[in-house]
Amino acid sequence: MNTVKTVRELRAAVARARSEGKRIGFVPTMGNLHSGHAALVAKAAQRVDFVVASIFVNPLQFGAGEDLDKYPRTLAADQEKLLQAGCHLLFAPSVEEMYPDGMAGQTRVSVPQLSDGLCGASRPGHFEGVATVVSKLFNMVQPDLAVFGQKDYQQLAVIRALVHDLNMPIQIIGEPTVRAADGLALSSRNGYLSEEHRAIAPVLYRSLSQIAQAIREGERDYPKLLAEQQRQLEAAGLRQDYLEIRQAQNLRPATFEDRDLVILVAAYLGSTRLIDNLHLNLDAPA
Ligand SMILES: Nc1ncnc2c1ncn2[C@@H]1O[C@H](COP(=O)(O)OP(=O)(O)OP(=O)(O)O)[C@@H](O)[C@H]1O
Numbered sequence: 347m348n349t350v351k352t353v354r355e356l357r358a359a360v361a362r363a364r365s366e367g368k369r370i371g372f373v374p375t376m377g378n379l380h381s382g383h384a385a386l387v388a389k390a391a392q393r394v395d396f397v398v399a400s401i402f403v404n405p406l407q408f409g410a411g412e413d414l415d416k417y418p419r420t421l422a423a424d425q426e427k428l429l430q431a432g433c434h435l436l437f438a439p440s441v442e443e444m445y446p447d448g449m450a451g452q453t454r455v456s457v458p459q460l461s462d463g464l465c466g467a468s469r470p471g472h473f474e475g476v477a478t479v480v481s482k483l484f485n486m487v488q489p490d491l492a493v494f495g496q497k498d499y500q501q502l503a504v505i506r507a508l509v510h511d512l513n514m515p516i517q518i519i520g521e522p523t524v525r526a527a528d529g530l531a532l533s534s535r536n537g538y539l540s541e542e543h544r545a546i547a548p549v550l551y552r553s554l555s556q557i558a559q560a561i562r563e564g565e566r567d568y569p570k571l572l573a574e575q576q577r578q579l580e581a582a583g584l585r586q587d588y589l590e591i592r593q594a595q596n597l598r599p600a601t602f603e604d605r606d607l608v609i610l611v612a613a614y615l616g617s618t619r620l621i622d623n624l625h626l627n628l629d630a631p632a
């Protein structure tokens with residue numbers, strides 16, 4: 347697996363693969379890779395002949411006071427994991443390579459409505475930063491398909507919308523969330539947790555699962571269900587950012603008649619913000 351740092355080298359390597367008739371898959375990441383990322387690369391490797399991954403901690407999607415500076419940078423270990431997972435080319439650009447003219451005058455891509463609420467409410471500008479960098483990366487790599495994790499459910503919805511709305515000929519694949527044995531969704535930010543907080547964190551997925559189970563059993567008093575679980579999260583020591591039930595396909599608030607639902611949560615453990623979600627289609631076999 348080669349690592350390239352410039353757009354020029356990236357384009358040359360992708361052009362070589364294309365000239366050999368290969369289909370291109372793409373997995374964008376921020377690095378500090380775990381088995382969740384490896385699953386995305388493995389899915390791409392099943393579908394195409396040439397898999398490109400990127401590692402770029404994108405300043406444009408971090409708000410003031412967020413963890414941009416302390417976000418873990420672990421390039422050598424990441425290269426090894428990508429190789430094992432079946433990646434052919436890693437693009438690891440600098441901030442100057444991605445934003446050679448700075449960020450203030452950078453053209454932005456924004457996806458209204460889907461970017462509002464949930465993570466967009468507590469991270470203003472976040473999804474504009476994501477949509478902008480993903481659009482740039484898509485134009486640099488020009489893949490046939492790209493794979494994203496369902497763990498970042500709202501992000502996946504934003505990316506599906508931008509590809510649709512901007513007529514990009516790229517198939518977007520959403521991969522299920524890879525979890526630790528105790529249910530906690532793998533995330534680079536889990537590394538910030540103390541031992542004590544790591545032991546508490548699985549309560550997030552337990553709460554989502556309990557809500558899903560209650561809805562499956564016929565409970566439709568969503569405010570009551572959410573309030574109960576909010577109390578549980580807070581009793582366990584988490585500070586809730588949001589806990590919501592939305593329509594799975596468009597993220598609009600769910601009504602009692604909706605059958606295809608997603609339950610989404612974001613909460614703080616100390617200063618670490620964790621997110622998770624559970625897709626619940628009441629018409630699908632359990
Ligand atoms: N547990 C997981 N299972 C499947 N995909 C995942 C998982 N965690 C992250 N991803 C996906 O990997 C891609 C890159 O995400 P990113 O590098 O931000 O990882 P992360 O572990 O979610 O980091 P962070 O803790 O900063 O949110 C995204 O498409 C994201 O949805």
Ligand SMILES: CC(C)(CO)[C@@H](O)C(=O)[O-]
Nearest residue numbers: 374375376404476479498
């Ligand atoms: C998609 C992404 C790589 C864009 O910076 C990032 O938001 C992430 O890691 O999910």
Ligand code: BAL
Nearest residue numbers: 376407408472498501
């Ligand atoms: N995992 C999504 C990227 C972010 O939190 O900035």
